[in-house]
Amino acid sequence: MQIVGITTQQEVFIGSKTRNFRINEFLIIEDPYQNDLMGEVVEAKAFNRYIPLNIAGDFVDSSVLESLKTLGYNIDEETIYIAKVRLLNEALYPVQTGADVRLPEFHEVKDLMIKTKKEDGLVLGVIKNTDDMAIDMDEEYKNLLYTFEEKGLCPQREIPYILDVKSMHHYPHIGVFGGSGSGKSFGLRVVLEELMKQNIPTIVLDPHFEMDFSERAGYLEDNTIDFKDKFKCLQVGFHVGVKFEDLSSQDLKNLLDAASHLTDSMNNVVDVLFKRKDSFSSFYNKLQMLTEAQEEGSIDRIDNRINYADHQEEKKAWEKRKELYLSYDKTCPYNSVKGIIWRLKRLDNEGIFSKDVREIEDGLQRGKLMVIQGNTRILQVFSTYLLNSLYHKRRDYKDALYKKIHSEYFPPFIVVTDEAHNFAPKGYDSPSKSILKEISQEGRKYGAFLILATQRPTLLDETITAQLNTKFIFRTVRASDIQTIKEETDLTVEETRRLPYLRTGDVFISSASMGRTIFARIRAAISSSPHTENPFDELKNKGKEDDEKFLNVIKSKLPINDTELLDIIMEIEKETGITFTLDSLEDRLKQMVEKEYIKKEETIFGYRYKIIS
Template sequence: MKVVGITTQQEVFVGSKDRNFRINEFLIIEDPYQDDLIGEVVEAQTFNRYIPLNIYGDMVDASVIESLKSLGYNIDEDTIYISKVRLLNEALYPVQTGSDIRLPKFSEVKEIMIQSTREEGLVLGVIRNTDDMALDMDEEFKDILYTFEERGLVPQKEIPYIMDLRSQHHYPHIGVFGGSGSGKSFGLRVILEELMNQNIPTIVLDPHFEMDFSETPDYLKEKKDFNDSFKCLQVGVHIGVKFEDLKSGDLKNLLDASSHLTDSMNNVVDILFKPRDSYISFADRLRMLTEAQEEGNIEKIENRIISSGDAEEKKAWEKRKELFLNYDKTCPYNSVRGILWRLKRLENEGIFSKDIKEIEIGLQDGKLMVLQGNTRILQVFSTYLLNNLYHKRREYKDAIYKKIAAEYFPPFIIVTDEAHNFAPKGYDSPSKSILKEISQEGRKYGVFLILATQRPTLLDETITAQLNTKFIFRTVRASDIKTIQEETDLTVEETRRLPYLRTGDVFISSATLGRTVYGRIRAALTTSPHTLNPFDELKLKTKQKDDGLFNDIKEKLPINEGDLLDTAMELERDTGITYTIQSLEEKLNQMVQKGYIEKEDTIFGYRYKNK
């Protein structure tokens, strides 16, 4: 292997007669006038006598061909392998043409490839096309994972990609981008498994109800038990907001997440909400004020007081009168009604039925807390939760700096799928505000983000710019590819490959490494509860129904045509399922078609019998 063509301090062409080149593999250039230089293959082509040599494409020019001839390559008869190699570090001078090329040893690339120990880092997968270097790799990095390929589970043959978790303090926040079916959710699951292995306190916003880690995939013989490391909690069922703990700002965030608040509505909350209000006391205040405003004026309210049927009703209308006199001019009727409607909507969804104590305890214990619910309710709840927990951590760190005693609250990571719904580009949302604050300032307080989305273009640009490490799976939309190109150091050649990546293959753009790594995510140790193919599910459920019906009727066989009504009545008595003669006959004919029973004609009509 030799350097050919015109070289620069950043890029060279390499030619070989014996060895084909692989994209993203590493090579050592033995420049006689400089130290050995490490480069990465970014493009590769093959030439032979069956291809006209005037078809060079965009990569190879005449200087490369002339160099090959000068170095003794017979380009008219031999198959020639050519690659473009980009140096990892810029050389002092243009690389000497004709320099020898060799494959690096693991010891020469260890500092580049391995950023952390297995004990302190996240073992996420392998670095592709490093199997040659992995032959003399340290034993501690061998046989530590499996990848899942088309042929099934495959033992590790390449250098592992171990993410340096400690580097998050300097290069915080992670983005996980990829289209549907690219392996994005699979990669996110692997990251979360590693966080559980490290006992890192983590909050996961799970709108798809798929981040459950209790099931082991069929391809693994040994089960990894994460049941003590995570907990799934549904918003409005297991967790919620304790109304008495809310401040005015928290309440406005919740109401705004439910449906946008006008300036007038914000003013109503500021005026009518009192510290330590309960849901009932605040809702009653709003309701009574609206009822007084519906009367229209003070005279009508006084008439209602006079005409009250008992002392309790009279006292209630006197309270309405007091509210009307104090707040009618500053709190418009429509705004008060709007706040009351939003408040009742949150109550109906169970937001105010619980508290967040279980989440706080889980984080203190180093667990991964999975919060489940539909996207809208998670937006509402996360607005309050993240504000609350982030400021608890921030207050603790500020107290330490000021040398004031404070209750410990641990650093933690916030993870969400469909992140563009929580921090959208182009318009404000309550959850976006706190996520943007954490993206810009969270590093100082030990609060970090892992944001996954199929549509990075729709994610807020300020937040995207703060994601120092990005995992980029297969992406096909031109607008998303353009955003990725702007926000990462992916080359033009690499972005061209994005639509064609295999499921599970990923470009990792890391500020820690200072370059992009091409890797493959390891096989997950757990599986999503939604992995069953829906068509397999349909077949399974249909078979279960058929088996159930057969068990119900097999003791009643044979069934004659004239016995269908009596059989239908018996089935209703035994199973509680109502059949008409027509529906039962239809079911029995289906059982015949599926081979459960037989149908035969007799002199008295047809009948159904066992096979």
């Protein structure tokens, strides 16, 4: 392998007769004047006598071809392998043409590839095309993981990619981007598994009900790792919610605004009527009584209600309504109060106020991964309160340390969400967006970090996207998303061209802490998603199960003549409680014939269904 063509201080061409090049592999150039220079292959091609060289375009120019001839290559007869290589660090001078090139050894790339010990980092996968260097790799980095390849599960053959989680203190927040089927959710699962191994307190907002780690993947034989005690799934409205008495006026407005947008007048109603430590019932009744008084329309009509009350309790109730009317009618318009009542009732019906967040806080204190499940809208509502509460607990603790005053300890934590563009959309405000933006900009100082996954990075708030110092980029097809990735990462033009064609599980990792982009493959997950079954397999299995149940019901009644079907229907309903009509039973029997469970034969008395002998 030798340098050919005209060189620069950043890029060179390498030619070889014997070795084909792989994109993203590393090579060392033995420049006689500048010592060893390391570079990465960004493009690779092969030429032979069957392909005219004039179709090479701008990848290989005439200077490269002339260099090859000068160095003894017979470009008209031999297959020639040529690579375009970009130096990792700019050289002082253009690289010497004709310089030899070799493969690096592990000790030469160790500091470049591995930034932390396996015990201190997240072992997420392997760095692609490093198998040659991995041969003499330190034993501690071998046999750490498995990957999925075309032939199935494969043991590790390349250098592991270990994310230095401690570097998030300086380079905070992670983005996970990729289209449907790219491996994005699978990669997110692997990241969460590694966080659980490290006992890092983590909150996961799970709108798809898939981040359950209780089931082990069937393809792994190693049973030593079990996540059952390291995570907990909690559903909003069933296991967790908001304790109304703990809400501030701003918390309540955030929740109501998440239910449906609040007008300025509605915001004012909450500011005027809500008092600290109000219970749900006391606040709701206050609103209800005020609207009932406003519906009367005047003090005279309210006084009539008081004077002609049937009993003392009714009289007292209308006196309270009169008091509220006199105090708040002018500052709290009727329609605005009704709007608050409607939103409040909607949240209550969804169970938001039925529980509290104590279990989440306790789990974080013990270093667990807490998975919060619910549909996207419910999670938007709940996360607005939850993240505000947890972030300010952590912030208050750090501020108290600085002021040297006592405060209850609250640990650093990571917030993880899929479909992040729904929680922090670009172009319009949402309640959860403000707290996510605050954490993205200031969370690093207080030990609060984000891992945001989305299929549509273009739709994610730009301020937040700009704060994601590490980005995992899986297969992406949409031009607008690729353009966003170009603007937000250091991916080269060649790498962005490859984005639509990446295999599932292959990923570009653009990391500020690494200082460059790594091409990697995510390891096989230890746990399995509850949604792994193919829906068409599910359909087929369910059909087979139903057929077997029906066969068990009618087996003892075969053979069945078509004149006996009404009697058979009555027998089945009496024995099992299953009801059929004449048409539905006939259709079911015909299906069983088509699937060759039973057979149908013609007799002198009509058709008869019987077991296949």
